[in-house]
Amino acid sequence: MSVLVLRALHMAGMNQEAGNKEETLRGYQDHDTIASWSEAAVVAVVDTGIIAGRSATSFVPQASATRAEAAVVLMRMLQHVGYINP
Numbered sequence: 001m002s003v004l005v006l007r008a009l010h011m012a013g014m015n016q017e018a019g020n021k022e023e024t025l026r027g028y029q030d031h032d033t034i035a036s037w038s039e040a041a042v043v044a045v046v047d048t049g050i051i052a053g054r055s056a057t058s059f060v061p062q063a064s065a066t067r068a069e070a071a072v073v074l075m076r077m078l079q080h081v082g083y084i085n086p
Helices: 002-012 019-026 036-048 067-080
Strands: none
Touching: 002 036, 002 067, 019 036
């Protein structure tokens, strides 16, 4: 989902780049299970606050998102690009 969100941000004109991987993912105990091809996208969307993980200490990158989680991510992304008010 992180890759899709980052691509949508780019399509909306937001040039969101990945920050410091170690600093951003440090708090997630399962950060080593994030696929290498998606790490930059995960870091970028976590830095924006659009995606925060399942808890403060777990990102759970291999899990499927629930409808509620997907709705929250979509709402946060639309707020971030200014398409809806916070």
